[in-house]
Amino acid sequence: MSGTMPLPRWVDVILLPVLNVTLAFIIGGIVVLAVGENPIEAVRIMLYGAFGYGYGFGFTLYYTTNFIFAGLAVAVAYHGGLFNIGGEGQAYVGGLGAILVALAVGGLHWALALPLIMIAAALFAGTWAFIPGWLQARRGSHVVITTIMMNFIATSMMSYIISRILKPENVNSDESARIAEVTRVPFLSEWIPFLNNTPVNISLFIALLALVGVYVLIWHTKFGYELRTMGHNGVAARYAGMSNARLIMVTMAISGALVGMVAVNDTAGAHGRLLLGYVAGTGFVGIAVAFMGKAHPIGVGLSALLFGVLYQGGQELAFTMPAITREMIVTIQALVILFTGAMSNMLRRPVEFAFMAARSRREPDRVAQEKEA
Amino acid sequence: MEDLISVLITTIRVSTPLILACLAGLYSERSGIVDIGLEGKLLGSAFGAAVVAALTGNAWLGLLAGVGVSLVFSAIHGLASINFRGNQIISGVALNFLASGLTVFLGGAWFGRGGNTPPLSGDARFYGIQLPFAQELAGVPVIGPIYSGLLSGHSILTYIAFLAVPVTAWVLWRTRFGLRLRAVGENPKALDTAGMSVSWLRYKALAITAVLVGMGGAYLSTAQAASFSREMSSGRGYIALAALIFAKWKPYPALGACLLFGFLEALQYRLQGVRLPVIGEVPTQAMQALPYVLTILLLAGFVGRAIAPKASGQPYVKER
Numbered sequence: 001m002s003g004t005m006p007l008p009r010w011v012d013v014i015l016l017p018v019l020n021v022t023l024a025f026i027i028g029g030i031v032v033l034a035v036g037e038n039p040i041e042a043v044r045i046m047l048y049g050a051f052g053y054g055y056g057f058g059f060t061l062y063y064t065t066n067f068i069f070a071g072l073a074v075a076v077a078y079h080g081g082l083f084n085i086g087g088e089g090q091a092y093v094g095g096l097g098a099i100l101v102a103l104a105v106g107g108l109h110w111a112l113a114l115p116l117i118m119i120a121a122a123l124f125a126g127t128w129a130f131i132p133g134w135l136q137a138r139r140g141s142h143v144v145i146t147t148i149m150m151n152f153i154a155t156s157m158m159s160y161i162i163s164r165i166l167k168p169e170n171v172n173s174d175e176s177a178r179i180a181e182v183t184r185v186p187f188l189s190e191w192i193p194f195l196n197n198t199p200v201n202i203s204l205f206i207a208l209l210a211l212v213g214v215y216v217l218i219w220h221t222k223f224g225y226e227l228r229t230m231g232h233n234g235v236a237a238r239y240a241g242m243s244n245a246r247l248i249m250v251t252m253a254i255s256g257a258l259v260g261m262v263a264v265n266d267t268a269g270a271h272g273r274l275l276l277g278y279v280a281g282t283g284f285v286g287i288a289v290a291f292m293g294k295a296h297p298i299g300v301g302l303s304a305l306l307f308g309v310l311y312q313g314g315q316e317l318a319f320t321m322p323a324i325t326r327e328m329i330v331t332i333q334a335l336v337i338l339f340t341g342a343m344s345n346m347l348r349r350p351v352e353f354a355f356m357a358a359r360s361r362r363e364p365d366r367v368a369q370e371k372e373a
Numbered sequence: 374m375e376d377l378i379s380v381l382i383t384t385i386r387v388s389t390p391l392i393l394a395c396l397a398g399l400y401s402e403r404s405g406i407v408d409i410g411l412e413g414k415l416l417g418s419a420f421g422a423a424v425v426a427a428l429t430g431n432a433w434l435g436l437l438a439g440v441g442v443s444l445v446f447s448a449i450h451g452l453a454s455i456n457f458r459g460n461q462i463i464s465g466v467a468l469n470f471l472a473s474g475l476t477v478f479l480g481g482a483w484f485g486r487g488g489n490t491p492p493l494s495g496d497a498r499f500y501g502i503q504l505p506f507a508q509e510l511a512g513v514p515v516i517g518p519i520y521s522g523l524l525s526g527h528s529i530l531t532y533i534a535f536l537a538v539p540v541t542a543w544v545l546w547r548t549r550f551g552l553r554l555r556a557v558g559e560n561p562k563a564l565d566t567a568g569m570s571v572s573w574l575r576y577k578a579l580a581i582t583a584v585l586v587g588m589g590g591a592y593l594s595t596a597q598a599a600s601f602s603r604e605m606s607s608g609r610g611y612i613a614l615a616a617l618i619f620a621k622w623k624p625y626p627a628l629g630a631c632l633l634f635g636f637l638e639a640l641q642y643r644l645q646g647v648r649l650p651v652i653g654e655v656p657t658q659a660m661q662a663l664p665y666v667l668t669i670l671l672l673a674g675f676v677g678r679a680i681a682p683k684a685s686g687q688p689y690v691k692e693r
Contacts, residue, residue: 031475031478035478035479035482035483036482083460083462083463085462085466135669135672135673139672139673139674140674141669141672141673141674142672144409144462145614145615145618145668145672146669146672148409148611148614149611149615149665149666149668149669150665150669152608152611152661152662152665153662153665153666153669156658156659156661156662157658157662159658160656160658160659164656284470287463287466288470291463323481323482324478324482325477325478325481325482325488327473327474327475327476327477327478327481327488328474328478329474330470330473330474330477330478331470331471331474331475331478332474333470333474334467334468334469334470334471334473334474334475335467335471337463337466337467337470338449338453338464338467338468338471341459341460341463341464341466341467342453342454342457342459342460342461342463342464342467343452343453343457343459343464344457344459345457345458345459346457
């Protein structure tokens with residue numbers, strides 16, 4: 001394209017995302033300045049809130065766990081050229097699977113119940129994501145629109161199920177019965193007192209395993225190869241004999257199953273019951289996490305941690321600087337999606353020119369030759 | 374009769390922002406730019422309108438501010454999807470988050486009411502307009518309730534919304550701009566070859582989008598409600614998008630789809646707690662989900678096929 005040469009890999013993978021994210025934070029800082037607060041002081045409070053003491057650190061890890069699942073879900077679909085905006089609804093429906101099994105096997109030791117809960121959550125959430133996948137593969141309806149619609153349908157359906165069916169008689173707020181203590185996914189603070197009774201639980205390790213699993217799936221299996229081929233060029237994939245329809249459906253189901261694990265962390269772990277609207281935007285944060293991490297598991301892990309820090313630090317910030325509400329984090333999230341997702345080409349050109357200039361100063365002859373050729 | 378009239382009045386009231394947002398989306402998507410950001414634009418403009426109306430005490434200045442906010446959002450969307458050839462869907466999603474975060478953040482910092490703006494009253498609000506002879510005709514049977522009850526007494530923005538439908542149809546099918554707009558969404562290369570600027574046309578379409586959806590947002594906070602409250606657009610941008618698909622990107626069917634979705638919403642308020650024969654009590658949640666279910670069925674081709682403008686969603690790359 002237009003006489004520039006391909007950038008070195010590290011620029012593409014590390015430098016550009018870092019620059020884009022930095023830009024998002026600079027603008028976020030300007031917004032903080034606009035309401036009369038000191039952005040540097042805000043960052044200091046955030047970091048302290050996220051890492052400074054055991055209680056904060058525990059919550060940071062708890063949020064990170066959710067964001068890894070949500071980010072991986074978006075990332076897996078993205079490799080196949082699919083944009084799954086439905087994580088929010090899928091995780092919500094996954095909560096139904098988790099609670100039904102957890103209540104049904106109530107009294108079973110958690111080590112035995114956990115796999116069952118995971119399977120149920122994955123099945124419910126995966127099915128919820130499979131529907132848009134099926135609709136796109138078989139009926140040609142765009143997955144973006146259908147996943148948005150499915151989010152709303154999930155909200156209405158779950159609100160009915162929780163408030164009318166699952167809610168026990170003696171409870172006033174809209175929530176299910178509680179999971180038996182022995183069945184509930186245990187908090188890490190049972191073994192590590194430093195974490196001070198925070199909701200971070202065994203799911204953190206499931207999330208880390210999921211990162212590795214997705215890496216293997218995408219880059220070291222036949223399925224992953226086909227998925228990436230479809231993502232780069234669907235027509236080429238079809239000519240190479242791959243079934244796009246099957247790939248789309250399987251990918252969406254996997255994506256849904258991944259974000260369904262949020263239910264294991266929250267419903268079966270942190271809350272110990274199914275709450276109305278429990279997902280609370282986690283599915284959407286996944287979009288920012290996936291883009292920031294360039295849909296690579298290492299990147300997803302790091303950006304999930306960053307958003308975990310932002311969320312927990314944001315709580316501390318809202319407490320210390322009343323002018324800064326938690327919604328500042330949503331704003332940052334929006335800027336991250338904007339700059340790393342939609343405007344990622346904005347900084348590419350200047351960086352390309354900078355590299356051209358640097359190289360022509362170093363090796364003027366070769367660049368001239370390349371230009372002639 | 375009176376029940377029906379009152380449901381229909383509510384239908385018109387709740388359809389107004391849908392119609393404005395839906396027509397807004399029509400201009401954008403006809404030009405080849407997918408606009409998932411309608412929701413964010415509605416929310417952002419509702420906030421802008423409420424803030425300025427509260428500060429100046431003038432609803433018209435509020436309206437202007439609302440449109441201004443959605444123009445800024447459209448400019449960002451255009452920059453990302455036209456100039457930088459970014460993914461339009463991602464850009465739209467980002468705008469929705471930006472609106473959701475910024476409105477509550479700034480609202481909280483400026484007014485300290487948990488993201489809400491101060492209540493609006495007097496000149497800071499758009500009130501219903503009495504059509505001529507509405508008072509006199511109120512007593513006449515049949516015509517009375519329909520004219521004075523149903524058609525009269527809405528805010529100016531509602532009349533603009535309904536007027537915008539025939540105007541859009543005329544622009545789309547009877548003007549040179551409309552022809553080009555339809556062409557740039559179907560085959561931008563043809564326009565480029567004919568020496569017209571694809572980018573400029575798309576920016577113009579996005580500007581019209583912003584004006585319409587900005588009015589829709591201003592309606593929410595200065596006409597329907599008397600202040601801005603957090604997440605007050607509550608999915609209407611997405612419903613408008615669904616209606617647009619339902620209408621197959623045509624103005625009159627868009628009006629029909631918005632009225633249908635509005636009617637469902639009005640019916641839902643009406644039916645709360647009411648037992649119907651045979652079905653029993655209809656859960657509100659089922660009514661809320663209905664427009665989305667219908668849209669999915671439509672998209673799947675079970676109730677006819679919806680085919681979007683061909684170039685929509687794809688950035689245009691000039692040949693070099």
